[in-house]
Amino acid sequence: MKVQFLGGAGTVTGSKTLIESNGVRILVDCGQFQGIKSLRELNWEPLPILPNTIDFVLLTHGHLDHCGWLPRLVNQGFEGKIYCTSPTKDITKLILLDSAKIQEEEAEKANKEHFSKHEKAEPLYNLEQTEKVFPLFRVVKPNDEVQLDAEIVVKFSNAGHILGACSIELQLENKTLVFSGDIGQDDDVLMFAPTKPQKADYIFLESTYGNKIHPQEDVKLLLETYINNTVQAGGTVIIPSFAVERAQTLMYLLWQLKQEERLPDIPYVIDTPMGISVLDVFMENRSWHKLSEQQCVDMCKMFTMNSEYQETVATIFDQQPKVVIAASGMITGGRVLSYLERYIGLPETTLIIVGYQAEGTRGRKLLEGATEIKIYGKYYPVLAKVLEIEGLSAHGDQNDLLHWLSALQNKPKKVFLVHGENEPSDALRIKIQEQYGYETTVPMLGQSFDL
Known part of the structure; x- marks a missing residue:
């Protein structure tokens, strides 16, 4: 089994984690890169693997940095199933249609007012391409076990970040992989506290605020x-x-x-x-x-x-x-x-x-x-x-992230810190190793590991 980090590594955007097992390819999240130009330019690059060789996409939630590259993936040949919760499906539809509309409008404005460096500004994807994503959705209820393949089972559980946001547990090759997605604060105004994992061999944990404690402000x-x-x-x-x-x-x-x-x-x-x-x-x-x-x-x-x-x-x-x-x-x-x-x-x-x-x-x-x-x-x-x-903030701080690991009943083989800039990720890595003694790694963009 192999994992490759195609996005959301060394940065908080473009989340894409590829798992390969016995000829099956699963992409956890398919996000758009945002922020500095060198990251945004990655949205125009093809994946290092052909999209038509990916069997499943598992969406943790509907924010653009987790779902915003789906139209490109489908346009380049992906024909598999996209699993997510019902609110995530609804929100992803809204976000992708809005994103496509904005991109079409901005490309048109750039061409009209000639402020693009390109001869002709193009949208990353258009509304027509976006519509092709939606028939591929399959809705999952939280805490239900879903059989993806003969030997692969997936389960979604509440992550508290936004409506429908979930962490994902993947069971394959007698191993349990847990992807946190984005984790909300334990005492969020609107959302319920995240569900903590109890068993995991490998954990893929977000680290957006890995070096910060949210101030206790009114x-x-x-x-x-x-x-x-x-x-x-x-x-x-x-x-x-x-x-x-x-x-x-x-x-x-x-x-x-x-x-x-x-x-x-x-x-x-x-x-x-x-x-x-x-x-x-x-x-x-x-x-x-x-x-x-x-x-x-x-x-x-x-x-x-x-x-x-x-x-x-x-x-x-x-x-x-x-x-x-x-x-x-x-x-x-x-x-x-x-x-x-x-x-x-x-x-x-x-x-x-x-x-x-x-x-x-x-x-x-x-x-x-x-x-x-x-x-x-x-x-x-x-x-x-x-x-x-x-x-x-809809993201938990360092204390929330450490607390999310507190219910584990076994020692994971490794914790990968994703969805964070380098400094926050490294600060959280040190904290996890000090507090729990878990081997913790901050992967680089494009890096792969054998599990």
Whole structure:
């Protein structure tokens, strides 16, 4: 049996782990690379193996860095089955269609305004190619054992990260392989705590925050303070947000603050069509999160939902103070860019960063104090206040990751640390070896191991 790391190694994006066993090839996640240009360029490279030789794809969850390369995989010949939970199937559909639409629009804009370095800008994939992915989905219920092959069994269990997110247990060749996927915080506002593995020979553990402990901050108090201060200065609050889970968490917290009369009467806007669509998935999958149907309904009443781009334009040019939650979460694309074109150069604006920002993304650059940012080929001065709330992360911190290993009843042969930049991964490697004595490795992109 062999494992090869085709993505999500040395970086938090592009997750792809290939398992080969007795002529069967299984790809765990099929994510898109994001962030620095050298990573993004990998999205255009073919896999080191032919996609038509892969039998199965197992999806941990529906974020773009875990599912966003599926249209390329299918377009290049993959015809196998894609296994995931029901919410992951729904979310992946929304995310891929949104991604394809944005890429088509950005390619068209680049060609029209001539800011692409290429003679003709092309989307990574289009809507037509994306539609070909969906018939390959097979839905799995959590904790059910599914026979992939005569001697291969897979089981999905809750990872707490976003709606439908799971860790994956793969049994083959008398060995148990556990892929954590992205692990949520134990005390998340909306999601239930992750299920811990009890047995594993090999573990593939995410390490996004492998060197960090989330601050014990009062998230609601921070939101209240930042919003009230901005409104008093006559400014607008912009919160770039992942459309799945983060947007809904923010809505819930703002709704609570409004109920407690801690926020002003101003417009509260959700400007992510995908985030609005995800609300339907939330309503249909209440066993996956903590909110009641009534809470979902009441919470939504507080917000103006912008679906059409004309509504976005009207909100942008509305001069009154407001709070806008807009995708994308790492400011790599989407409608948040349209807001920043107008508002990032105004000192009364507050930009609140509420999630992980990968290396090379606009979000990371802003957090690191960039004085200007590039949007659609033009540079804009950064005069807005850029603030961060770390407690809203959908990823567990170092303590959560170490705790996730605490229920193991056997000593695994090896722990591989994936989905992390080098420093966080190495810090977690040292911690695991000190605390548990497990042999722990940080694989490099493209590296393979015999298991």
